[in-house]
Amino acid sequence: MGLKKCGVVRGLSVVFFLFLFSITKGVRVGRSKVFNVVRYGAIPDGTTDNSEAFLEAWKDACEWKGRGRVYVPKGTFKLRSVLFLGPCEGQMAFVIKGILKAPTDMSFLASDSWMNFRYVDQLTVSGGGSLDGEGSVAWPRNECKKNPNCQSLPTTMRFDFITNSKVHHVHSTNSKNNHFLLFGCSKMNITKIRISAPSESPNTDGIKIGNSNNIDITNSIIGTGDDCISILSGSNDIYVSNVVCGPGHGISIGSLGKYDKEDVSGITMRNCTFKNTTDGVRIKTWATSSNVNAYNIHYEDIFMNEVGNPIIIDQQYCPVPPCDQRMSSGVQISNVTFKNIWGSSKSASAVTLRCSKTRPCKDIVLEDIYLKSSPKVGQIFSSCSNVYGFSYGYQSPRPCL
Numbered sequence: 001m002g003l004k005k006c007g008v009v010r011g012l013s014v015v016f017f018l019f020l021f022s023i024t025k026g027v028r029v030g031r032s033k034v035f036n037v038v039r040y041g042a043i044p045d046g047t048t049d050n051s052e053a054f055l056e057a058w059k060d061a062c063e064w065k066g067r068g069r070v071y072v073p074k075g076t077f078k079l080r081s082v083l084f085l086g087p088c089e090g091q092m093a094f095v096i097k098g099i100l101k102a103p104t105d106m107s108f109l110a111s112d113s114w115m116n117f118r119y120v121d122q123l124t125v126s127g128g129g130s131l132d133g134e135g136s137v138a139w140p141r142n143e144c145k146k147n148p149n150c151q152s153l154p155t156t157m158r159f160d161f162i163t164n165s166k167v168h169h170v171h172s173t174n175s176k177n178n179h180f181l182l183f184g185c186s187k188m189n190i191t192k193i194r195i196s197a198p199s200e201s202p203n204t205d206g207i208k209i210g211n212s213n214n215i216d217i218t219n220s221i222i223g224t225g226d227d228c229i230s231i232l233s234g235s236n237d238i239y240v241s242n243v244v245c246g247p248g249h250g251i252s253i254g255s256l257g258k259y260d261k262e263d264v265s266g267i268t269m270r271n272c273t274f275k276n277t278t279d280g281v282r283i284k285t286w287a288t289s290s291n292v293n294a295y296n297i298h299y300e301d302i303f304m305n306e307v308g309n310p311i312i313i314d315q316q317y318c319p320v321p322p323c324d325q326r327m328s329s330g331v332q333i334s335n336v337t338f339k340n341i342w343g344s345s346k347s348a349s350a351v352t353l354r355c356s357k358t359r360p361c362k363d364i365v366l367e368d369i370y371l372k373s374s375p376k377v378g379q380i381f382s383s384c385s386n387v388y389g390f391s392y393g394y395q396s397p398r399p400c401l
Contacts, residue, residue, distance in 0.1 A: 030066055030067065030090070031066040031067070032066060032067040032068075032069060033061070033064050033066060033067070033068060033069065034069045034071050035057040035058075035060050035061040035064075035068060035069065035070050035071065036057070036071045036073065037050065037053050037054050037057045037070065037071065037072055037073075037077070038053075038073060039057075040053040040054075040056045040057045041053040041056075042054065042057075042072075042077055043077075044073070044074070044075020044076055044077050044098060045075075045076070046076035046077075046078055046099075046101060047078060048078060049078055049079070049080055049103075049108075050077045050078060050079055051079050051080045051081075051082050054070070054072075054077075054079060054082055055082060055084075057070050058070055058084045058094075061088075061092060062084075062085075062086060062088035062089065062092065063088070063089055064089060064090060065089045065090055066089075066090045066091075067090055067091045067092075067093065068088065068089075068090060068091070068092050068093070069092075069093040069095055070092075070093065070094045070095065071095050071097075072094075072095065072096045072097055072098050072100065072127065072129060073097050073098055074097050074098045074129075075098045075099070076098060076099045076101055077098055077099070077100055077101065078101045078102075078103065079100055079101070079102065079103075079114070079115070080103055080108035080109065081108065081109045081110040081113065081114055081115075081116075081154065082114075082115055082116070083116045083118060084115070084116065084117045084118070084120070085118050085119060086117075086118065086119040086120035086121070086123075087119050087120065087121065088120055088121075090122075091122040091123075091124075092120055092122065092123045092124070093123075093124045093125075093126070094117075094123070094124070094125045094126075094127075095126060095127040096125070096126070096127035096128070096129030096130075096131075096170060097127050097128060097129050098129050098130075099129060099130045099131075099132055100115070100129070100130070100131050100132065101132045101134065102114050102131075102132060102133050102134045102154075102156070102176070103134070104134050104137045106137075106138065106141075109154045109176075110154060111151065111152055111153075111154065112152060112154060112155065112158065113154050113155045113156075113157075113158035113181070114133065114154045114155065114156050114157070114176070115131075115156065115157045115158070116157075116158045116159075116160065117157075117158070117159050117160070117162055118159075118160040118161060118162075119160070119161050119162075120162050120163075120165070121162075121163045121164055121165070122163075122164050122165060123162055123165040123166075124165065124166045124167075124168075125157075125165075125166070125167045125168075125170060126166070126167070126168045126169050126170065127169060127170070128169045128170075128171075129170065129171070130170075130171040130172070130173060131156050131157060131170065131171070131172040131173065131175075131179075132173055132174060133156045133172065133173065133174045133175035133176050133179070134174060134176070135174040135175050135176045135177075135197060135201055135204065136174060136201075137176075138153050138176040138177075139176070139201050139202055141153070142202040142203060144202065144203055144320075146320070147320075152177060153176040153177040153203070154176050154177055155175070155176075155177050155178040155179070155180070155181045155208075156172050156175040156176070156177075156178065156179050156180065157172070157179070157180050157181075158178075158180075158181045158183070159180070159181065159182045159183070159185055159188070160183050160184055160185075161183075161184040161185065162182070162185045162186075162188060163185065163186045163187055163188075164186075164187045164188075165185075165187070165188050165189075166188070166189045166190075166191075167180070167188070167189070167190045167191075167193060168189075168190070168191045168192045168193065169192050169193070170193050170194075171193070171194045171195075171196075172193070172194070172195050172196075173195075173196050173197065174196070174197050174198075174201070174204075175197060175201075175204050176204075177203050177204065177205075178203070178204070178205045178206075178207075178208045179195045179197070179204065179205065179206050179207065179224070180193075180195075180206070180207045180208070181205075181207075181208045181209075181210075182207070182208070182209045182210070182212050182215065183210050183211055183212065184210075184211050184212060185209075185212040185213075185215065186212065186213050186214055187213075187214045187215075188212070188214070188215050188216070189215075189216045189218075190207065190215070190216065190217045190218070190220070191216070191217070191218045191219050191220065192218075192219050192220060193220045193221075194220065194221045194222075195207070195220070195221070195222040195223065195224060195228075196223050196224075197223065197224045197225055198225060198247075199223075199224075199225055199247035199248070200225055201224065201225035201226075202225055202226070203225070203226050204224045204225040204226050205224060205226045205227045205228075205229075205230050206222035206223075206224045206226075206227065206228045206229055206245075206248065207222070207228075207229045207230070208227070208229075208230045208232065209229070209230065209231050209232060209235050209238060210232035210233060210234060210235060211232075211233070211234035211235065211262070212234075212235050212238075213235065213236045213237050213238075214236075214237045215235070215237070215238050215239070216239045216240075216241075217229060217238075217239070217240045217241075217243060218239075218240070218241045218242050218243070219241075219242045219243075220242075220243050220244075221243075221244045222243060222244070222245050222248065223245075223246055223247050223248060224247070224248040224249075225247070225248065226248060226249050227248060227249045227250065227251065227252045228243070228245035228246075228248045228249070228250065228251050228277070229243070229245070229251045229252070230251075230252050230254075231251075231252065231253045231254075231264060231267060232254070232255075232256070232264075233256055233258070233259050233262035233263075233264065233292065234259075234262035234263070234264070235264050235267075236263070236264065236265050236266050237265075237266040238266065238267050238268070239268050239269075240267075240268070240269040240270070240272065241269070241270045241271050241272070242270075242271050242272065243272045243273075244272070244273045244275065245272065245273070245274050245275070245277055246273075246274055246275030246276050246277045246305075247275075247276055247277060248277050248278075249277060249278050249279050249282075250274060250277045250278065250279035250280045250281065250282050250307070250309075251269060251272070251274075251280075251281060251282070252279070252282045252283070252284055253267060253282070253283045253284070253294060253297065254282075254283055254284035254285055254294075254317065255284045255285060255286055255317050255319075256283075256284070256285045256286070256290075256292050256294060256331050257285040257286035257287075257288045257290045257292055257329055257330060257331045258286060258288065258290065259290060259292070260290050260291050260292065261291060261292065262292060263292060263293040263294065263295070264292075264293075264294045264295075264297075265293070265294070265295050265296045265297075266296050267296070267297045267298070268297075268298045268300075269281065269298070269299050269300070269302070270299075270300050270301050270302075271300075271301045271302075272301075272302050272303075273302075273303045273305065274302070274303070274304050274305060274307045274310075274343075275305045275306070275307075276305065276306050276307070277307050277308065278307075278308040278309070279307070279308055279309045279310075279312055280302070280304050280307045280308075280309060280310040280311060280312070280341075281299045281302060281310070281311055281312070281338070281341075282309070282312045282313075282314065283297070283312075283313045283314070283333060283336070284312075284313075284314045284315075284317040285314070285315045285317055285329045285331040285333075285356075286317055286329065286331075287315065287316050287317070287318070287323060287324065287325065287327040287328060287329045287356075288327065288329065288330060289327070289330045290330045290331065291330055292330065292331045292332070293331070293332045293333075293334070294331060294332070294333045294334075295332075295333070295334045295335045295336075296335050297335065297336040297337070298336075298337045298339070299336075299337065299338050299339065299341065300337070300339040300340055301339075301340050302340070302341045302342075302343075303342060303343050304341065304342070304343030304344060304345065304371065305343055305344060306344055306346055306374050307343065307344070307345060307346060308345075308346045308347050309345075309347055309349070309350075309352060310341065310343065310345050310350050310351070310371055311338055311341060311350065311351045311352070311353075311366075311369070311371075312351075312352045312353075312354075313333060313336075313352070313353045313354060313355060313361060313364075313387075314352070314354050315328075315329040315331065315333070315354055315355050315356045315361075315386075316329070316354060328356050328357040328358040328359070329355075329356040329358075329359065330356070330358070330359060331356065331359065332356075332359045332362075333355065333356075333359075333361045333362075333364075334361065334362040334363050334364075335362070335363045336361070336363070336364050336365070337364075337365040337367065338364075338365065338366050338367070338369065339365070339367040339368060340367070340368045341368075341369050341370075341371070342369070342370040342371065343371060343372075344371065344372055344373065344374045345371050345372070345373055345374060345377065345380050346374045346377060347377070347380075348373075348377060348378060348379070348380055348381060349380070349381060349382070349383045350371040350373075350380040350381070350382065350397050351366070351369065351371070351381075351382035351383065351397060351399070351400070352382075352383045353382075353383070353384045353385070353387045353400065353401075354383070354385050354386075355385060355386040355387050356386060357386055360386040360387060360388060361386065361387045361388065361389070362388050362389070363388070363389060364387055364388070364389030364390075364401065365389055365390050365391070365392070366389070366390075366391040366392070366395065366399050366401055367391070367392040367393050368392070368393035368394050368395075369391075369393075369394070369395050369396065369397075369399070370394055370396050371396055371397060372396065379397075380397045381397050381398070381400075382397050382398060382399055382400040382401075383400060384400035384401060387400075387401060389401045
């Protein structure tokens with residue numbers, strides 16, 4: 001009996017020891033460590049190239065078996081193009097307190113990005129600091145309005161194949177091209193960011209999203225020379241809320257139709273404000289034969305303040321003429337709701353639904369639309385072509401559905 005009791009006690013002791021070991025190991029693995037770029041030789045004078053110091057700090061943080069924090073203190077740090085590559089051993093944070101400054105010499109920049117995070121899970125970019133893209137030196141080189149095959153300028157911060165991550169409290173100014181670009185990303189939350197560039201700055205999209213899913217963008221202010229947010233092919237389950245857009249070209253889905261079988265679906269936008277933008281909520285597609293679907297799209301509680309085209313579906317999108325207008329878009333747009341949208345329109349056609357002849361828009365709903373004309377515009381109207389749908393509630397201008 002005594003031996004049996006002794007064995008039971010010994011067994012419980014082993015279990016308890018293993019439990020304590022697992023807790024201790026968990027604490028060790030989960031321990032946070034700060035990797036300050038200054039300790040790696042970074043100099044915050046605004047002129048020294050600090051790329052190597054940042055990359056070394058990232059490498060050590062990425063290899064840390066815990067929560068690695070790359071820390072950028074106050075000051076101005078100049079960087080050439082850098083690639084922060086994963087996967088990493090644990091959670092990663094990139095904390096920006098100072099200003100990151102892009103080079104003005106284009107030879108120090110890769111063609112597609114200035115800062116690129118790739119293959120990282122559980123990444124956080126934050127800190128309240130700024131990204132200065134020094135875009136004014138590059139904008140005169142942008143020939144994309146004249147040449148559809150133009151060479152792309154670098155995006156300020158690019159995320160490729162990033163998962164379960166956050167970007168918050170970051171200010172991006174004067175990007176050479178896009179401010180933020182997400183490709184192949186999943187479960188990202190972008191909140192409380194500020195993006196600014198002059199209205200005449202070319203192709204300076206605020207946030208561009210492609211082939212990504214479960215992306216939330218909230219509580220942010222975006223003013224650019226292009227789309228505040230652009231949702232491209234292959235993107236699904238995108239949620240946008242409490243975003244102020246302007247100046248810029250509005251918030252766009254598209255342009256779609258360049259690539260086959262990369263559908264867009266599950267797009268929701270609520271409680272947003274547009275100020276002096278050329279467009280408001282927009283879906284745009286090329287007039288090509290590509291087989292693509294855009295569906296389950298919902299816009300609700302949107303305020304338009306002096307907006308050029310508050311509500312627009314354009315399936316004859318042609319930013320760089322000439323385009324063959326005899327072709328009809330192969331993109332099928334369906335199940336789109338515009339609900340409780342109000343404010344002022346700077347164009348006579350306040351609601352424009354210009355859909356494909358071969359694949360007309362289906363199940364389009366206008367509900368409680370109250371738009372008035374801006375001064376000197378005159379009477380506003382709705383324009384529909386190749387659309388099937390319904391209108392409900394109050395409607396101004398008079399609906400074309």
